[in-house]
Amino acid sequence: MKSHSHDHDHTHHHPHAEIIEVAKPGYYEIMETAVRELLFEKNLITPNEIRRQIEVLDSRTPALGAGVVAHAWVDPAFKARLLADGRKGCEELGISFYDDTQLIVLENTKHVHNLIVCTLCSCYPRPVLGLPPDWYKLKPFRARAIYEPRAVLAEFGTYIPDDVEIRVSDSTAIVRYLVLPMRPAGTDAFTEEQLAALVTRDAMIGVVPALSVTAEPAP
């Protein structure tokens, strides 16, 4: 049997209606289709707006945030502007905000480690990171991050020294946060692109540091 990959790498551009449904639609999927079609019929929204927003969602990945962080590492004046107004800083790099949210960028230093959470639900800097991982939206992280962040970080393999302050920022419907991790040692000669490759989604949530350049020697 010939295998066929269903991995969508988002470099091709077929209409999204062609994404293959692999199971019988469930009750809630039927509800979603019904609600959406009723709203179309009432001319409150259009199919093209949904299609366009799916494209927007697909275009938002942690690579955007990584580019912002890397640029802040190499350009102190940009970093100052980014820390003063996160949204304007991102917009300066061409990242549009499709929602009415403000962004506060939190800088990690030798003395302060930042962690972001949304205790009430799932608020997240979607325009720059895309959609959050499931664990970010589930009870253990939301409940515990604000009162035992060191224990939570340890579960991600991150151990913060006792003399480093941990600040946990709780997101809201209109204010979102992004962590600016510390630039790893040994990267002085790195290009901005090489630096961006060290910045992961989880580093910008604050559960891990940026990738170290010495941690994984070539085999």
Next chain:
Amino acid sequence: MSQTEDLLKRLPNDIGGMTAEPIVQVEHMLEPWEKRCHALADVLDFHKILNTEEKRRGVEGLGSEMIGKLSYYERWIAAFANIFFQKGILTPTELAMKMEEVAARLPETPADACANS
């Protein structure tokens, strides 16, 4: 503190500070209908029909049992339907009839158009 007093002070979404299990680092690629549901929420927000806080409150209004048993986007679409009933945008009958129509239209066992191509 009495048990009911605690219920009053902590609505279902308000879980920050509670004890909880260790974190399991789960994630999944959104299913197509989940992504459509997310896009729907965003488009409704653009049109000022439904904002993030209404959405969050709508989910909270489902109550703790449904919050515990439904998945993330199941909670969203159920909350949206309730909010539209409250706003007079949809009626329950209208939605029920449309859901019947959609269910009848969608195939029982959808063919995989990519298979054996």
